[in-house]
Amino acid sequence: MDAWWMCEVPYPHVPKAVLDAADSVRASLPNRYCDPRVAADLFEEVIDEYLLCDEMGLNVCATEHHAGINSLVGSNPMLVSILARQTRKARILSLGTLISLRREPVRVAEEYATADVVSRGRLELGFVKSGGTEMASANANPVNNIERYWEAIDLIGKALTHQDGPFSWEGKHFTHRHVNIWPRPWQDRLRMWAATGDPHTAAEVGRRGMVHTLVLRGHEGTRRAYAAYRTARTEAGLPPASIDNFAYSAFVCVGDTEEEGRRVGGKLLWFLNTSLKSAPQYAELLPGTAPPHIAGQAWRTRSKAGTGGPGLVNAEKDVATAQQNARKLMSTTVEQAMAQGILFAGNPDSVFAQIKRFHDDVGGFGHLTMIGRTGFMTHAESEKSIRLFGKEVLPRLKEIEPVATAHGSRLAVN
Amino acid sequence: MTQPMSPHADRLTVRDVDLEVVRRGSGRAIVFLHGFHTLDPGARFLELLSRRASVLAPSHPGFGASARPDGFETVYDLVHLYCEFLDGLPDHKVTLIGASFGGWLAAEIAASCPHRLDRLVLVDALGIKLGDRETPDILDVFNTHPDTVRRLSWHDPQRSAPNFDTPSDEALTRHARNLEALCLYGWEPYMYNPRLKRWLGRIEVPTLVLWGESDGVVEPAYGRAYASLIPGARFALIDGAGHHPEFERPDALADCIFEFLSC
Numbered sequence: 161m162d163a164w165w166m167c168e169v170p171y172p173h174v175p176k177a178v179l180d181a182a183d184s185v186r187a188s189l190p191n192r193y194c195d196p197r198v199a200a201d202l203f204e205e206v207i208d209e210y211l212l213c214d215e216m217g218l219n220v221c222a223t224e225h226h227a228g229i230n231s232l233v234g235s236n237p238m239l240v241s242i243l244a245r246q247t248r249k250a251r252i253l254s255l256g257t258l259i260s261l262r263r264e265p266v267r268v269a270e271e272y273a274t275a276d277v278v279s280r281g282r283l284e285l286g287f288v289k290s291g292g293t294e295m296a297s298a299n300a301n302p303v304n305n306i307e308r309y310w311e312a313i314d315l316i317g318k319a320l321t322h323q324d325g326p327f328s329w330e331g332k333h334f335t336h337r338h339v340n341i342w343p344r345p346w347q348d349r350l351r352m353w354a355a356t357g358d359p360h361t362a363a364e365v366g367r368r369g370m371v372h373t374l375v376l377r378g379h380e381g382t383r384r385a386y387a388a389y390r391t392a393r394t395e396a397g398l399p400p401a402s403i404d405n406f407a408y409s410a411f412v413c414v415g416d417t418e419e420e421g422r423r424v425g426g427k428l429l430w431f432l433n434t435s436l437k438s439a440p441q442y443a444e445l446l447p448g449t450a451p452p453h454i455a456g457q458a459w460r461t462r463s464k465a466g467t468g469g470p471g472l473v474n475a476e477k478d479v480a481t482a483q484q485n486a487r488k489l490m491s492t493t494v495e496q497a498m499a500q501g502i503l504f505a506g507n508p509d510s511v512f513a514q515i516k517r518f519h520d521d522v523g524g525f526g527h528l529t530m531i532g533r534t535g536f537m538t539h540a541e542s543e544k545s546i547r548l549f550g551k552e553v554l555p556r557l558k559e560i561e562p563v564a565t566a567h568g569s570r571l572a573v574n
Numbered sequence: 575m576t577q578p579m580s581p582h583a584d585r586l587t588v589r590d591v592d593l594e595v596v597r598r599g600s601g602r603a604i605v606f607l608h609g610f611h612t613l614d615p616g617a618r619f620l621e622l623l624s625r626r627a628s629v630l631a632p633s634h635p636g637f638g639a640s641a642r643p644d645g646f647e648t649v650y651d652l653v654h655l656y657c658e659f660l661d662g663l664p665d666h667k668v669t670l671i672g673a674s675f676g677g678w679l680a681a682e683i684a685a686s687c688p689h690r691l692d693r694l695v696l697v698d699a700l701g702i703k704l705g706d707r708e709t710p711d712i713l714d715v716f717n718t719h720p721d722t723v724r725r726l727s728w729h730d731p732q733r734s735a736p737n738f739d740t741p742s743d744e745a746l747t748r749h750a751r752n753l754e755a756l757c758l759y760g761w762e763p764y765m766y767n768p769r770l771k772r773w774l775g776r777i778e779v780p781t782l783v784l785w786g787e788s789d790g791v792v793e794p795a796y797g798r799a800y801a802s803l804i805p806g807a808r809f810a811l812i813d814g815a816g817h818h819p820e821f822e823r824p825d826a827l828a829d830c831i832f833e834f835l836s837c
Contacts, residue, residue, distance in 0.1 A: 183719060296717045301761040303754055304647070332645075441719055447750070447757035455754070456746030459738035 161519070161526055161557040164253050165213040165546060166221035167206045167533040168231035169239075170435060173198055179229070184439035186228030187293035199232055205539040207242060209532070212543055214247040216550025221253040221529050223288070226261070227297035230435035237271035244279035252279055255286030255353060255373070255529065259316070260308040261298035266329075266336050268312075269319035273345040281346035286353030286373070287313055289361070292449055293442040303448035306361065308333045317352070320345050353407065357385050363392035366401070373407035373529055376432075376489065378500040382408060382522045404526035404562035408518070411503040412530035413537075414548040418506040424545065425505025426494040430535025436486045443486075504530075508552030515557065526562040581615040583639065586632065588659045591646065594639040596631040599624025602835070603665040606631040607656070609674025609698070609818065610715070611752050612638040619824035626832060627669075632659065634676070636755030638748055647758050649767060653682045660690040667692035669835060673820050674698050674791075675756060678765065681800075684781070685773040694781040695831055696800065698789050698817050700765040702774070704799050712765045713791040716757055726790030728816040729823075774803040781807035782834040784827065786815030808834070 174185075174193045182189050210220050222239040225231035233239050236257040243252050252275070257268050276283040289309055295302040311331045318327065319339050326340040353371040356362055365372045366389030374382045386406055393401060413425030443449070444458035489502070497503035501521075504514040519525060530549075533542040586595045596615045604627040606613070606620070612633045613620055623629045634652060636642030646655075656679060660668060670691050672680025677699020684694045705711045715723050728734040738746065781804045785797035794811060801809035810830055815823040 187717075299762060301757065303758040303761070439719055441717055445720060446716065447754040452750035452754060453743070453747045456743070456748070456750035459746055459749060462739050 161528060161560040161562075162219055162251075163549070163554055163557055164219040164221040164251075164527060164529045165210070165532045165549075166223060166255070166529060167209060167531070167542070168223050168225060168431075169202055169206050169233050170431070170534050171199060171202065171229045171232055172430060172434070172535050174229055179434065179437070182437070184228075184293065184442055185435060185437045186230060186291075187226075187296045187442055188439065189228065191227075194232070202232065205542075206533065207246065209539070209542050209546060210243055210250075211246055212546050213550070214250040216546060217249075217554060218546070218550055219251040219253065220247060221255050221286075223255055224258050225291075226258070226294045228293060228435070230431065237268065237275060240283065241271070241275045241278065244275040244283065247279070247282075251282050251284060253284045253286055253353065253529070255355060256288050258290040258294055258298070259287050259312040260290055260305045261294060261300045262312065264336075265312040265315040265334055266319055266339050266341065269316045270341045272316070272350070273320060273341055273343055276345040276347055276350065277343045279346070283345070283347070284351045284353060284371075285316070286355060286371075288355045291438075291442075292446040293438055295446060296442055301448075302446050304333070305448060310364070313352070315339075320350060321348070355409070357381050359385060359388035362386075362388040365389060366392040367396050367398065369393075369398070369401065369405065371405050371407055371527065373409055373527070375409040375529075376411075376502045378502055379518070379521055382501075386523055386525075402526070402562045403524035406523075406525035407527035407529055408522070408525050409529040409531060410501065410518075411497070411505070411534075412511065412515075412528070412532055412545070412549065413503075413505040414508055414511050414545045414553060415505075416507065416548070418510055421506040421511065421545075422494055422498075424537060424541045425503055427535050427537040427541070428503065428505075428531065428533075429492060429494065429497060431531070432489040432492050432497075434535065436490055438486070508548055511549070512553045512556050515553075516560070519560065524562075528557065581620075583615050583633075586659075588655055588662065590643055591635050591655060592641040593635070593659075594633040596620055596629070598629045598631075599627055601627045603627065603663065603668040604629045605660070605663075605668050605670050607670070607672040607676030607679050608633065608637070609676050609820075610756055611749070613820065617820070617824070619820040619828060622824055622828035623831070627835075628665075630663075634679075634755065634759075636758065637752045642755060649679065649682065649759055652679055652759065653686060656683050657687045657690075660687070663690070666690075669693040669695065671695040671697065671831065672699060674817060675700055675760060675765065677701065678767070678770075681774065681777070681804075682767065682770060684777045684779060685770065686776075688776070688778050691779045693835060694777065694779050694804075695834065696781065696783045696797075697819055697827065698785055698792060698797065699783070699800060700760075700792060701767060702771040702800060702803070703763070703766045703768055704771075704796055710764070711792060711796050714764060715791065716761070723791075726816070727818065729786065729788035729814050734816070734818075734822045771803060774800075775805060777804045777807075780834075782830070783807055783809045784819065784830055785809070785811055786817055786819045786822070787811040787813055788815065789817045791817040 213220050224233050224236035226234050240254045311333050326338045329336045354365045355373045357377045362385040372389050411428040415421030501518045504511050583594045584597050586593045633640040670680050677696040678701030681701050724731050724735045783801035785794045801807040812819045812826050819827040
């Protein structure tokens with residue numbers, strides 16, 4: 161198994177009273193609450209942590225989110241480019257540019273190709289579908305978001321592999337009559353990833369053979385999405401995927417002691433209980449984020465008898481929305497997070513055992529993308545966790561070899 | 575005397591699009607194009623119109639129970655659909671009434687194919703850009719908190735705004751379907767066609783522009799300016815109404831319309 165460390169560079173330093181009074185901590189919170197001097201320190205610390213990962217043998221992963229306290233990385237290719245120059249060995253995963261928000265996929269392809277060249281072939285490309293607040297902050301139509309997502313990926317994929325002079329693209333959402341990027345990427349074919357818990361998207365990720373990562377989806381959600389991936393491949397007559405095609409993203413914190421790992425790891429839950437707060441117009445009431453028979457229920461202000469509450473009624477298992485997932489996560493405690501498999505925390509032996517147990521339980525995966533720092537975790541705490549992980553946990557994870565598995569049976573060998 | 579059957583929605587096919595449509599009454603032909611939401615077949619406003627006219631009120635593709643074919647997702651598609659719809663009617667001329675988003679469609683239709691219209695009525699119509707580049711004319715109903723949208727949409731929200739706790743699951747699904755289609759058609763540029771203002775001068779039929787006096791989605795000043803761009807158009811306010819006079823003041827709205835049609 162490979163491990164990829166990431167930090168979204170959150171900005172937790174907004175007074176609690178301001179966050180409590182705001183109806184959303186994303187999209188609409190005025191940027192006067194973001195001090196650029198503090199932001200500069202955060203970027204410096206986090207980039208240093210990425211460099212430490214490189215030194216300790218971890219791979220690195222960078223995300224992108226817009227206009228909120230959850231992340232200051234509004235342009236993934238910028239951070240990826242810095243990492244491409246500053247790291248030396250690590251593979252670099254972009255996870256990713258929120259591609260359905262960008263008007264010019266060809267420009268993104270150019271940026272990626274450049275970063276791949278600068279890194280001499282260490283770049284991997286992941287794609288994420290974006291959240292509701294980002295539809296507002298990017299002026300992006302939420303109803304056909306998924307169409308733009310796939311069309312942009314197709315266009316970027318072609319731009320990064322086509323070497324025979326200009327080609328024309330007249331798609332439904334993007335038109336570009338003269339695509340011919342320079343430099344071409346170092347790698348002939350960049351591995352592509354996608355993060356999704358939605359079975360319909362997971363099936364398409366499976367048919368395309370991309371690396372499929374699940375972000376904080378726990379045991380059941382992860383098994384279900386991996387199954388959708390595998391089933392889609394079987395139904396399309398494609399060969400079974402190796403577990404190297406599966407990845408899982410969770411909070412990870414390693415301490416000298418079990419107590420330290422859990423105490424510091426608890427700070428990572430800030431992401432869930434503070435940074436997910438979103439106003440209804442950016443979430444459950446935003447058109448296109450759930451099918452109408454589910455979206456309509458979100459308009460009720462009172463729960464119907466026998467249901468979980470407003471907005472959660474009629475949520476069929478296989479179409480639970482990202483908002484519904486988020487709402488479940490907001491009040492999570494350390495113990496619950498560990499039981500659900502969204503936080504792996506403790507001493508090195510314990511963290512390895514937790515990851516291995518989760519890995520075996522969901523049928524195996526080849527990559528752990530670890531959210532190593534968020535919220536008020538300090539630079540020192542983050543660096544300590546990276547060192548302990550790199551020295552004590554990673555060597556044991558690397559012994560878990562990827563194997564081909566047709567039906568998600570527990571074939572991982574250690 | 576037999577009890578009249580409660581009105582129901584009918585079906586109509588225009589080219590390849592299967593539409594839900596309310597047909598009521600007899601007399602001169604009126605086509606009503608709805609705004610953010612479809613009107614119930616038994617709606618007071620449609621009932622009032624049907625007393626003196628033959629009313630056809632289709633649900634736009636993707637709204638209510640109307641189908642929306644793959645790739646049908648622009649106002650361009652809607653305008654062509656309704657031009658074809660009008661061409662297929664047996665009446666030589668019809669009166670076209672459009673409210674809010676439907677008012678935008680009605681203005682587009684009147685500017686591009688006026689030959690089937692005898693009169694045009696725009697009610698709190700969207701569709702044009704008037705303010706400067708940093709001053710939106712139309713409230714962003716998607717990116718604004720629902721409490722604010724509710725407050726600005728109605729003259730008397732307490733009395734008029736829908737209560738979402740009472741409808742059936744089916745009605746809420748319909749509500750969400752309407753908003754999804756509206757979002758698809760109107761997201762960007764938000765609820766207007768930058769080209770339409772230039773062509774409003776082509777509208778040759780007698781036109782009445784009506785506006786809820788308390789409309790906070792798009793204010794009466796916008797309506798006055800809209801009317802001034804259409805040759806000879808009259809403008810009037812509807813007291814006690816916000817953005818949806820057809821729901822909030824159906825009697826007053828119908829009275830204004832019939833007064834216009836009789837002159």
